Amino acid sequence: MLEIEIDGKTLQVADGSTIIEAAHQLGTYIPHFCYHKKLSIAANCRMCLVQVEKAPKPMPACATPVTNGMKVFTHSELAVKAQKGVMEFLLINHPLDCPICDQGGECQLQDLAVGYGESASQYQEEKRVVPDKDLGPLVSTDMTRCINCTRCIRFTAEIAGFMELGQSFRGERAEVMPFIGKTVDTELSGNIIDLCPVGALTSKPFRFSARTWELSRRKSVSPHDGLGSNLIVQTKHDRVMRVLPLENEDINECWLTDKERFSYQGLSSAERLTKPMVKQGGEWKEVDWSVALDYASHALRDVAKTHGGAAIGGLLSPHATLEEMYLAQKLLRGLDSENIDFRLRQSDFSADGKRKGTPWLGMKIADIGRLDRVLVVGSFLRKDHPLVAQRLRQSAKRGAQISILHSADDDLLIKLAARAIAAPSQLPAVLAEVVKAVAELKGVAADPALAKVGAGLVDVNAAKKIAASLVSGSDGGKCAGILLGNFAQQHPQAATLSALAQQLAGLLGGSFGFLGEAANSVGGYAAKAIPTAGGLNAAAMLKDPRHAYVVVGAEPELDCADGAQALASLTKAAAVVVLSPFKSQAMLDYAAVLLPVSPFSETSGTFVNTEGRVQSFYAAAKPLGEARPAWKVLRVLGNLLDLNGFAFNSSEEVRAEALDGQPEFVSGLDNGIDGATLNLTASPNGLERVADVPIHFSDPLVRRAPALQQAADSAAPTARMNAATLAKCGLASGDKVKVGAGGTAAVTLPAQFDAGLPDGVVRIAAAHADTVALGAMSSVLSVEKA
Amino acid sequence: MTNQNDMLSPEAIKKIDREVAKYPADQKQSAVMAALVIAQDEKGWLSKETIAAVAGYLGMAPIAAYEVASFYNMYDLQPVGKYKLTVCTNLPCALSGGVHAADYVKEKLGIDFNETTADGRFTLKEGECMGACGDAPVMLVNNKRMCSFMLPEQIDKLLAECK
Numbered sequence: 001m002l003e004i005e006i007d008g009k010t011l012q013v014a015d016g017s018t019i020i021e022a023a024h025q026l027g028t029y030i031p032h033f034c035y036h037k038k039l040s041i042a043a044n045c046r047m048c049l050v051q052v053e054k055a056p057k058p059m060p061a062c063a064t065p066v067t068n069g070m071k072v073f074t075h076s077e078l079a080v081k082a083q084k085g086v087m088e089f090l091l092i093n094h095p096l097d098c099p100i101c102d103q104g105g106e107c108q109l110q111d112l113a114v115g116y117g118e119s120a121s122q123y124q125e126e127k128r129v130v131p132d133k134d135l136g137p138l139v140s141t142d143m144t145r146c147i148n149c150t151r152c153i154r155f156t157a158e159i160a161g162f163m164e165l166g167q168s169f170r171g172e173r174a175e176v177m178p179f180i181g182k183t184v185d186t187e188l189s190g191n192i193i194d195l196c197p198v199g200a201l202t203s204k205p206f207r208f209s210a211r212t213w214e215l216s217r218r219k220s221v222s223p224h225d226g227l228g229s230n231l232i233v234q235t236k237h238d239r240v241m242r243v244l245p246l247e248n249e250d251i252n253e254c255w256l257t258d259k260e261r262f263s264y265q266g267l268s269s270a271e272r273l274t275k276p277m278v279k280q281g282g283e284w285k286e287v288d289w290s291v292a293l294d295y296a297s298h299a300l301r302d303v304a305k306t307h308g309g310a311a312i313g314g315l316l317s318p319h320a321t322l323e324e325m326y327l328a329q330k331l332l333r334g335l336d337s338e339n340i341d342f343r344l345r346q347s348d349f350s351a352d353g354k355r356k357g358t359p360w361l362g363m364k365i366a367d368i369g370r371l372d373r374v375l376v377v378g379s380f381l382r383k384d385h386p387l388v389a390q391r392l393r394q395s396a397k398r399g400a401q402i403s404i405l406h407s408a409d410d411d412l413l414i415k416l417a418a419r420a421i422a423a424p425s426q427l428p429a430v431l432a433e434v435v436k437a438v439a440e441l442k443g444v445a446a447d448p449a450l451a452k453v454g455a456g457l458v459d460v461n462a463a464k465k466i467a468a469s470l471v472s473g474s475d476g477g478k479c480a481g482i483l484l485g486n487f488a489q490q491h492p493q494a495a496t497l498s499a500l501a502q503q504l505a506g507l508l509g510g511s512f513g514f515l516g517e518a519a520n521s522v523g524g525y526a527a528k529a530i531p532t533a534g535g536l537n538a539a540a541m542l543k544d545p546r547h548a549y550v551v552v553g554a555e556p557e558l559d560c561a562d563g564a565q566a567l568a569s570l571t572k573a574a575a576v577v578v579l580s581p582f583k584s585q586a587m588l589d590y591a592a593v594l595l596p597v598s599p600f601s602e603t604s605g606t607f608v609n610t611e612g613r614v615q616s617f618y619a620a621a622k623p624l625g626e627a628r629p630a631w632k633v634l635r636v637l638g639n640l641l642d643l644n645g646f647a648f649n650s651s652e653e654v655r656a657e658a659l660d661g662q663p664e665f666v667s668g669l670d671n672g673i674d675g676a677t678l679n680l681t682a683s684p685n686g687l688e689r690v691a692d693v694p695i696h697f698s699d700p701l702v703r704r705a706p707a708l709q710q711a712a713d714s715a716a717p718t719a720r721m722n723a724a725t726l727a728k729c730g731l732a733s734g735d736k737v738k739v740g741a742g743g744t745a746a747v748t749l750p751a752q753f754d755a756g757l758p759d760g761v762v763r764i765a766a767a768h769a770d771t772v773a774l775g776a777m778s779s780v781l782s783v784e785k786a
Numbered sequence: 787m788t789n790q791n792d793m794l795s796p797e798a799i800k801k802i803d804r805e806v807a808k809y810p811a812d813q814k815q816s817a818v819m820a821a822l823v824i825a826q827d828e829k830g831w832l833s834k835e836t837i838a839a840v841a842g843y844l845g846m847a848p849i850a851a852y853e854v855a856s857f858y859n860m861y862d863l864q865p866v867g868k869y870k871l872t873v874c875t876n877l878p879c880a881l882s883g884g885v886h887a888a889d890y891v892k893e894k895l896g897i898d899f900n901e902t903t904a905d906g907r908f909t910l911k912e913g914e915c916m917g918a919c920g921d922a923p924v925m926l927v928n929n930k931r932m933c934s935f936m937l938p939e940q941i942d943k944l945l946a947e948c949k
Contacts, residue, residue, distance in 0.1 A: 157847070166849035168856040179849040180834040 005071045019061035019072055020048055030074050031083055031112045033090075033197040034149035035062035038254065039158060045090070045149050047112065049082035050074045058082035080116075087116040090147050092123045093172075094198070101145065103199030105212040109147065130175045136183035137710035138190055138258060140207050146176055146200040152192040159255070160186040161393050161413025176200075185712040187386045187695055190261040194244065194254075205265055205707040206242045210234075218620035219246055221607050222260040223319050223600040224699060226516020227251055227365065227387055228609030229260050233601055233620035240264045240601050240621055250366045251609070257386040258711065259695055259702050264601070266582075266704035267624075273583045273596035274625025284588060289626065293633070296593045297640040299575035300335060303548040309336025313541035315560075316342040316529050317553035318518030319699045320630070321605030322614075323651045324579075324597075325520065325527035326658035327634035328552050334643035338535025339546065342524035344560045345486075345517065345693070345766075347778060348494040349537040350677070357670025358525035359498075361610040362505075362513020363481065369395050371481040373473035373510070375434070375466060376404045377497060378427060379485020382412050383695040383713065385515050388483075389414065401473070403466045405430055406487065407690045408763055409756030417469040420462035423758045424690055424778060425682040428493045430458045431500045432680060437467030438507050442476065447503060453680050470508055477508030486517045486693065490561060492778045499676035513671055516610030518699070523608030526666045527658050545569040551578045552630060553597070555700050557586050558767045564775040579630050582700050596627035599701060603629035604651040612665045616655065687725070689741075690757065691766040691777035698767060717771050719783060720754035720763040729783050736786040739764065741779045747771060748786045793839035798828045802843060815846040818854050822861055831862040859914050860929045866909040867902040869948040872926040873936075875912050878919035887923040887936045888912070894945060907948070 001012045004022050013022040018041070023030050034045035043063035050061045053071035058078060073079055091113065098104045130143040150167060153176060157163035164184045167174050178184055184192070193203050215234035222229040229252035234242045243264045245256040276292030277284050287295075303311050314332040316325050325342060332340045343349075368374075368391045381404070382389045393414045396402050401417035409421045422430045432453040439446035473480050482501040491497055498514075505512035516522055524530065531537050536544065542556070542565050549570055556566035570576050570590040578591040581599040588594075597603075602623040606616040623629065631651050638646030648654050659666060696702050696714045708714060719737050721729070731737060733753035739762070740746035747770060757763055766777045774781070794802070805820035821840045826832050832855050834848075841851035855861040862870070873888040888910075892898055895908050902909040918924050921934030925944070933944055
């Protein structure tokens with residue numbers, strides 16, 4: 001520890017701290033632009049100049065390490081004179097266009113100019129003008145305002161993993177730009193808007209729509225991936241105008257993914273359902289709530305009476321709140337139906353009934369950064385969990401070894417220690433090889449069930465390399481983590497992958513867990529929204545059509561493992577009651593009644609994130625039109641059906657009943673499976689489908705966000721194959737191909753070369769209208785030239 | 787990235803490899819300046835494709851290579867004539883007739899700075915200090931050949947040489 005005196009106050013700081021860090025510890029503000037705690041030190045704006053005793057000239061606080069006994073004066077005459085001088089230089093080329101600048105009112109330069117700027121400049125010559133750049137559909141530029149702090153450049157290089165921006169040219173002509181003809185395509189690009197201390201980079205969707213002081217702010221929680229990023233939702237006249245990150249070091253740090261930042265546009269989509277609707281004689285009619293609720297309760301009661309409760313199935317979106325899920329399962333169980341599930345994209349349910357608890361991350365999110373060896377199994381990590389990928393990227397820079405076992409070698413922009421890329425059907429066998437190799441390295445006997453696996457089938461060397469990396473960690477792998485991604489959880493042998501990961505973690509003494517696919521992937525278990533004995537899971541209740549369905553917040557044709565089957569079963573059903581914030585053509589075709597419910601921004605509720613953290617939030621805006629919070633709708637439906645235990649006055653009461661109080665973390669988190677049977681057969685013959693859920697198609701809200709739909713990540717699906725597979729099918733990249741799945745209607749897609757895929761695999765995105773007809777996410781496909 | 791390497795000839799790659807070998811294996815991008823010089827010698831100028839190919843070969847972001855290429859004067863981001871004449875106009879040269887030398891060339895060739903003669907033979911550039919202030923005014927031909935004391939008759943001689 002070092003002792004430092006800042007403005008007469010002494011404090012102890014850690015070795016290696018800089019003056020600005022020490023000052024922050026003390027609560028003393030030092031003006032700055034280029035310094036950011038999460039980025040490397042550039043020291044190029046010079047705004048943080050302070051006086052240091054015995055130093056002949058002012059020193060930049062962000063780049064000056066503290067020495068013992070140092071005396072710093074942040075507001076002395078010398079310091080302020082230096083800061084004012086810097087401000088004058090910064091303003092030489094900065095246009096004074098604050099009245100027409102979107103950053104006005106929340107601009108660091110504007111704020112500091114009030115404190116350090118003069119009313120007139122000595123500079124009388126012409127100011128420079130810098131051409132604007134096209135950074136894509138999300139970030140708008142006014143490069144003349146740029147003060148060249150390089151925060152955005154350092155962000156793309158250090159946090160997002162690939163330097164998409166740079167400072168070209170020199171001196172007065174220096175300008176921040178992407179490479180010629182390129183845009184900023186990272187899934188974290190929106191953060192450069194927050195980082196920009198001036199109005200050079202602003203939000204394109206939000207541009208010119210409101211002033212910061214006109215907006216009300218509400219804390220909220222992201223309804224998208226399992227991380228549960230903390231949000232500030234900003235509204236004007238009950239319309240969400242913008243979403244910003246709320247800093248939470250344990251979850252999202254100070255970042256947001258573009259999906260979380262810009263999905264709010266979907267909240268005011270033209271497809272919002274604003275009035276209850278019922279289908280009468282094939283015609284849709286807008287009706288009053290009472291009529292619609294009566295209609296829905298009668299429909300459900302009739303089916304329950306004539307066919308029994310088991311004739312009803314409940315499909316809940318994993319993005320629904322805990323309260324919604326809890327009331328929905330209570331409603332269905334009240335109707336004597338055990339058919340309730342939120343795990344819509346899962347295809348292997350063999351672990352149900354054997355689980356020791358709720359599957360979760362297996363550690364705290366913040367602990368991901370403390371792992372020194374990580375194996376990611378079955379994950380499009382950068383697109384499915386961008387902020388987890390970001391944490392692992394920083395770990396890798398600190399020396400952690402990251403490996404991946406997956407069916408597609410997408411560039412994670414992380415330095416990988418080892419990788420094994422295998423067809424989906426071979427993933428369990430490769431993971432088994434990793435387990436065997438670790439057992440061998442540790443000198444213990446592996447599970448005998450694994451003995452006959454793999455011989456000649458899989459890439460044993462890659463598995464051995466992963467094992468060697470895992471074992472080389474501290475204490476032989478005690479700080480190792482195995483993370484199972486969405487692809488592993490949706491895999492037809494998910495339980496086997498999970499059991500193997502458990503064995504692997506056991507051998508290493510490390511931990512394993514699941515990267516939660518959706519905002520409430522853990523919350524669904526906590527809300528008991530899963531079938532117990534005798535009930536049908538999501539796949540089963542669609543495979544074996546029910547007479548009636550209750551759908552909450554989901555679009556089953558896009559959100560289920562087999563969209564085509566979901567659509568067929570829903571169309572066949574006598575009554576489908578849909579609670580949704582949006583309407584779609586498919587919904588109008590299969591539903592009997594549409595109840596408009598609030599999206600996350602218009603309801604109070606709770607998401608339980610992948611580490612089991614209970615995060616509740618309030619509504620940020622009034623419900624649009626006649627939409628109402630889904631928990632209220634379900635409560636009234638429960639009352640109308642004369643079910644017991646629906647006398648809730650607030651979502652907090654629902655939460656208290658669902659979670660038995662108000663815990664910080666849900667109880668019963670356990671990834672263990674009792675008596676798992678390993679299914680290690682690699683069955684498929686033919687072209688296996690690798691289905692990713694593209695980042696901007698994963699849930700109904702983001703699918704309706706127009707700016708995100710124009711982003712590079714939202715490109716139309718293609719049939720991606722490696723060179724060998726293309727050659728085998730007699731195709732060239734760009735050919736139109738007809739893709740079929742066992743006799744069902746084929747879809748026509750362009751073929752695309754993808755060097756990162758294993759042989760015998762065709763990668764086609766799921767959750768997209770163009771590929772719904774292909775059916776199951778894991779299947780064997782036929783591909784021929786169209 | 788590999789397909790971009792068609793941009794560079796095997797000879798150029800061989801030369802770049804020689805430069806890369808001078809640095810630690812994980813610091814390949816240290817060779818970017820030399821690699822850009824080699825690429826420019828081969829192609830005549832640095833197109834964005836060439837820069838991307840060099841960046842790809844060195845495992846760095848294209849914009850990082852572009853930063854270097856746009857920073858230094860001797861990299862040409864636009865096509866140049868057969869002979870690129872660079873006249874130093876920094877202070878010591880300017881005091882010793884650098885500007886006059888440039889004016890003379892302009893008049894002789896009928897072009898201004900950053901322009902190329904209609905026959906594609908000459909491009910005129912304004913240069914930064916070439917480290918030979920005692921020889922002012924100085925000029926550089928195609929980045930490689932240094933010409934000292936460039937008074938009008940020397941310039942005439944030089945222009946006559948450049949066929």
